[in-house]
Amino acid sequence: MSLLVVGSVALDSVETPTAKRDDVLGGSATFFSYAASYFTKVSLVGEVGEDWPAEHTKLLQSRQIDTAGLKVVPGAKTFRWRGKYQPNMNDRETLEVHLNVFEKFNPKLNDEQRQSRFVFLANGSPIMQLGVLEQVANPALAVCDTMDLWINIQRDELMKLLQRIDGLVMNDSEAKLLTQDENLVRAGHAVRKLGPKFVVIKKGEHGAMFFSEHETYVMPAFPTPDVVDPTGAGDSFAGGMMGYLASQGNFEPKTLKEALAYGTLVASFNVEDFSLERMKRIERPDIDRRMREYKQMLSF
Amino acid sequence: MSLLVVGSVALDSVETPTAKRDDVLGGSATFFSYAASYFTKVSLVGEVGEDWPAEHTKLLQSRQIDTAGLKVVPGAKTFRWRGKYQPNMNDRETLEVHLNVFEKFNPKLNDEQRQSRFVFLANGSPIMQLGVLEQVANPALAVCDTMDLWINIQRDELMKLLQRIDGLVMNDSEAKLLTQDENLVRAGHAVRKLGPKFVVIKKGEHGAMFFSEHETYVMPAFPTPDVVDPTGAGDSFAGGMMGYLASQGNFEPKTLKEALAYGTLVASFNVEDFSLERMKRIERPDIDRRMREYKQMLSF
Numbered sequence: 001m002s003l004l005v006v007g008s009v010a011l012d013s014v015e016t017p018t019a020k021r022d023d024v025l026g027g028s029a030t031f032f033s034y035a036a037s038y039f040t041k042v043s044l045v046g047e048v049g050e051d052w053p054a055e056h057t058k059l060l061q062s063r064q065i066d067t068a069g070l071k072v073v074p075g076a077k078t079f080r081w082r083g084k085y086q087p088n089m090n091d092r093e094t095l096e097v098h099l100n101v102f103e104k105f106n107p108k109l110n111d112e113q114r115q116s117r118f119v120f121l122a123n124g125s126p127i128m129q130l131g132v133l134e135q136v137a138n139p140a141l142a143v144c145d146t147m148d149l150w151i152n153i154q155r156d157e158l159m160k161l162l163q164r165i166d167g168l169v170m171n172d173s174e175a176k177l178l179t180q181d182e183n184l185v186r187a188g189h190a191v192r193k194l195g196p197k198f199v200v201i202k203k204g205e206h207g208a209m210f211f212s213e214h215e216t217y218v219m220p221a222f223p224t225p226d227v228v229d230p231t232g233a234g235d236s237f238a239g240g241m242m243g244y245l246a247s248q249g250n251f252e253p254k255t256l257k258e259a260l261a262y263g264t265l266v267a268s269f270n271v272e273d274f275s276l277e278r279m280k281r282i283e284r285p286d287i288d289r290r291m292r293e294y295k296q297m298l299s300f
Numbered sequence: 301m302s303l304l305v306v307g308s309v310a311l312d313s314v315e316t317p318t319a320k321r322d323d324v325l326g327g328s329a330t331f332f333s334y335a336a337s338y339f340t341k342v343s344l345v346g347e348v349g350e351d352w353p354a355e356h357t358k359l360l361q362s363r364q365i366d367t368a369g370l371k372v373v374p375g376a377k378t379f380r381w382r383g384k385y386q387p388n389m390n391d392r393e394t395l396e397v398h399l400n401v402f403e404k405f406n407p408k409l410n411d412e413q414r415q416s417r418f419v420f421l422a423n424g425s426p427i428m429q430l431g432v433l434e435q436v437a438n439p440a441l442a443v444c445d446t447m448d449l450w451i452n453i454q455r456d457e458l459m460k461l462l463q464r465i466d467g468l469v470m471n472d473s474e475a476k477l478l479t480q481d482e483n484l485v486r487a488g489h490a491v492r493k494l495g496p497k498f499v500v501i502k503k504g505e506h507g508a509m510f511f512s513e514h515e516t517y518v519m520p521a522f523p524t525p526d527v528v529d530p531t532g533a534g535d536s537f538a539g540g541m542m543g544y545l546a547s548q549g550n551f552e553p554k555t556l557k558e559a560l561a562y563g564t565l566v567a568s569f570n571v572e573d574f575s576l577e578r579m580k581r582i583e584r585p586d587i588d589r590r591m592r593e594y595k596q597m598l599s600f
Contacts, residue, residue: 089483
């Protein structure tokens, strides 16, 4: 079924303990849509500025991503983020953020986008996320991401959003912040009780946890020795997850679990190089090969 | 097959964000042997002082643990540890350590102990661990634990020990310290290349990783909402693991994986109350019930 993602499209500058890259392709909607493209057709809604290299749009299109909703705003600049990873490659420091065109991002969906059945609202203000959700006529599954900033400054709007969505994907630190509970099992269920039917807590190198009324489970990350740049891991996780769900056209418990596994594996490729570099070198069979290893790893 | 554990037996004082206990039963060999006792007969070698409450020995004996090697040293005091857990229940601060009788712990094994086939050298100085290992006639499987202190002050002796053992169990931070590599997948294999045939890296609430020449895998922790006191989690993990291996009498890859799962589950019970309180309320069927849930959780 049709999958829509709305979120940031950015130019990232990333420093790790061993290397750095300037102005590479980034943004939550970018990582998400590229990851989802291994499973289904995805439509991306986002905004960039006049400094946007057209080759990036072509790259997305080469994976059949519908970029009709990727608007180049005249006179504006693209969202830029600069960050530095600690030696553990899990903690990072934001050195610079220039929201630029993303600051007033308030997208209007076209008719086709309004008919989307699977919707992912990548990290952005809950007000913007609610505004988008209201435009979608009849979503089968609406899932969103959020971050500490919105928990701190738009808590009421976030609470309203949580009442409206089916699923929430968030980081462990954000789940703790939102619930004031340091135990992730309790925190996950507490978030679920705020509205969403299911909650996924991302734990970076330690994998992800799933919470629904009748299920609680953990999926470990795929143990890769080649962590080069974790930027976009969470978004590619969500992209793999939602892409698989849309490809199956349902979100039964069994499908959701497979979707979390696919998200885990796409993210494990994503961290193996900067930006989309590693993902550019893989095809769906590479993901399925890793899936066989992953299933083997978890069976005993 | 016979299982021997040599290590500390202690009185712990533990403070968590919500409760505290003074002078409760603790120590690596204590948690280990209690956990192992669900699977096999285990023989404990350790030393305590005159302040040792005899009821603790009786408790261990009630689980068929052979305490012939638990020596009460006249004029000495039992090892005492006092610690405080951070709100995340994963990080802790040691407030006081009194090694007391453990400082000069240098056990002599009796004839039966020397014939042990499965041996676990719980955390202690590598010199002491080597001294014990040399007394065991023909171990089928010798596994040890270590800690940052020994990596820092007895590195050469630890390196010698690693050449002599079959398996090493250690924390994630210790693996990083020993190898100077922050990536746990690389660190695990680097430790393995120092001697042991397999390495298990414990990640606390995030589970454990296994490394052998041909295998790399992760086992997530069982997601319990009731983390009351993590003290002894690592030792009960090792006890469950070694106890199961000894009960099966082999350490084939398949058995090792099952053993890691059993270790994971015994540890998940252990953290649900202070000291051995939670474990005192469970029997083997409780562990097997949780095993079924765990397998269900990991299958998709």
